[in-house]
Amino acid sequence: MAEVSRIFHSTLIPTFSTLPHLTLNSPRSQFQPRRSTIHCSISTTGDATRIAISWGCDVDSLENAAALQKWLSESGLPPQKMAIERVEVGERGLVALKNIRKGEKLLFVPPSLFITADSEWSCPEAGDVLKQSSVPDWPLLATYLISEASLMKSSRWSNYISALPQQPYSLLYWTRAELDRYLEASQIRERAVERVNNVTGTYNDLRLRIFTKYPDLFPEEVRLPSMEGRVALVPWADMLNHSCEVETFLDYDKSSQGVVFTTDRPYQPGEQVFISYGKKSNGELLLSYGFVPREGTNPRDSVELLLSLNKSDKCYKEKMEALRKHGLSASQCFPLQITGWPLELMAYAYLAVSPPSMSRQFDEMAAAASNKTTSKKDIKYHEIEEEALQFILDTCESSLSKYTRFLQVMEVFQLGKWINGFGYDISQAAEPEVVSETVSSRLVYK
Numbered sequence: 001m002a003e004v005s006r007i008f009h010s011t012l013i014p015t016f017s018t019l020p021h022l023t024l025n026s027p028r029s030q031f032q033p034r035r036s037t038i039h040c041s042i043s044t045t046g047d048a049t050r051i052a053i054s055w056g057c058d059v060d061s062l063e064n065a066a067a068l069q070k071w072l073s074e075s076g077l078p079p080q081k082m083a084i085e086r087v088e089v090g091e092r093g094l095v096a097l098k099n100i101r102k103g104e105k106l107l108f109v110p111p112s113l114f115i116t117a118d119s120e121w122s123c124p125e126a127g128d129v130l131k132q133s134s135v136p137d138w139p140l141l142a143t144y145l146i147s148e149a150s151l152m153k154s155s156r157w158s159n160y161i162s163a164l165p166q167q168p169y170s171l172l173y174w175t176r177a178e179l180d181r182y183l184e185a186s187q188i189r190e191r192a193v194e195r196v197n198n199v200t201g202t203y204n205d206l207r208l209r210i211f212t213k214y215p216d217l218f219p220e221e222v223r224l225p226s227m228e229g230r231v232a233l234v235p236w237a238d239m240l241n242h243s244c245e246v247e248t249f250l251d252y253d254k255s256s257q258g259v260v261f262t263t264d265r266p267y268q269p270g271e272q273v274f275i276s277y278g279k280k281s282n283g284e285l286l287l288s289y290g291f292v293p294r295e296g297t298n299p300r301d302s303v304e305l306l307l308s309l310n311k312s313d314k315c316y317k318e319k320m321e322a323l324r325k326h327g328l329s330a331s332q333c334f335p336l337q338i339t340g341w342p343l344e345l346m347a348y349a350y351l352a353v354s355p356p357s358m359s360r361q362f363d364e365m366a367a368a369a370s371n372k373t374t375s376k377k378d379i380k381y382h383e384i385e386e387e388a389l390q391f392i393l394d395t396c397e398s399s400l401s402k403y404t405r406f407l408q409v410m411e412v413f414q415l416g417k418w419i420n421g422f423g424y425d426i427s428q429a430a431e432p433e434v435v436s437e438t439v440s441s442r443l444v445y446k
């Protein structure tokens with residue numbers, strides 16, 4: 001169960017958020033067996049000339065969502081205590097229709113409604129080719145979805161496909177220039193670039209290895225979106241939005257043989273019901289799901305702060321040696337959270353600012369800065385504490401200075417407040433410009 005739970009937790013929702021279009025297989029019985037072809041051309045880059053298949057709807061369309069809901073009930077989804085509605089957080093979401101108790105299990109989506117790598121293809125030959133070529137789950141499912149979308153109304157999944165957001169919020173749609181500009185100083189920028197390259201690379205690989213070799217099965221350009229891990233798509237369950245306050249997540253329930261989640265709080269009729277997409281930072285949420293939670297609502301938010309020894313430090317060599325001994329280097333990243341920073345960061349700061357007269361403490365400091373050692377972490381050197389805090393503050397300021405536009409609206413002095421424990425949320429600096437500009441059309445940030 002733990003494994004299933006992990007898989008569902010980490011892959012179900014990303015699936016939805018990163019794939020422009022999703023699908024499932026159609027049972028042969030519903031169709032005339034035929035040698036259909038995947039005839040489509042879908043762009044993840046916004047190249048309008050490539051879009052050939054009509055699918056999906058506006059992110060807030062309720063019409064298609066209602067059709068989805070009706071189709072799901074006719075296809076085996078048991079009666080629900082929730083309905084799809086327009087919501088404040090996440091455009092559309094599941095809202096309680098009745099009182100829901102804490103600890104209640106909801107959803108019960110049966111496996112017949114899941115979309116997995118084992119789902120039956122309407123074009124079985126195309127499925128066979130991909131499987132024989134050991135195509136990983138993600139690109140396999142993406143191709144599957146596209147193939148079903150190309151069948152339009154005749155696909156068993158047409159109601160599902162039509163209810164998916166046509167243009168999901170995703171960093172995959174950002175151009176390289178936009179990623180560079182708006183995520184300029186965030187670690188998420190590199191990871192987003194990597195992810196886009198991964199998607200493009202996988203698509204190019206498939207095109208070279210498979211699509212061009214079977215032009216009758218894959219006659220046109222098929223652009224594939226993101227992939228990551230194993231995959232299952234679960235209609236209905238993927239209408240649930242994320243809340244940082246909620247601890248509960250999707251799971252496979254062996255006894256009922258369906259996808260469920262257990263509420264961790266009661267809901268009253270009209271309230272939006274949430275799950276957790278995981279304990280992720282704002283950057284991670286942006287990367288995987290294309291949104292940033294409302295400011296200050298994510299206690300798990302964090303940014304990496306890079307601390308470095310000063311090369312002109314008289315004791316640079318000795319400090320370096322001490323750090324090396326404990327598996328650290330002259331530049332080291334530490335997570336800064338909305339709730340504070342790790343003791344290791346403070347220990348590193350002590351080491352960075354300590355004068356030659358404290359050389360006997362270098363080892364103790366380096367050990368405390370390493371998360372690999374079990375040595376005492378909570379070290380304190382009152383004589384250099386202020387200097388160490390100033391060092392952290394300076395590093396924060398220099399890190400923030402990369403967010404040029406951000407600094408125009410956020411006075412640096414607020415950093416001082418934060419560092420003195422007033423709770424300034426430095427983590428919002430993760431994607432500050434994203435919040436302010438481009439993203440009005442792409443990123444949900446309210």
Ligand SMILES: C[S@@+](CC[C@H](N)C(=O)[O-])C[C@H]1O[C@@H](n2cnc3c(N)ncnc32)[C@H](O)[C@@H]1O
Pocket residue numbers: 013016017059060089090091092093164165168169237238239240241242243289290291292293444445
């Ligand atoms: C699994 S879908 C949830 C259903 C989606 N709201 C819909 O209407 O199709 C995940 C997407 O919902 C949106 N979303 C989920 N939780 C959100 C939140 N807390 N704030 C803003 N958007 C959210 C994001 O666009 C995300 O990529």
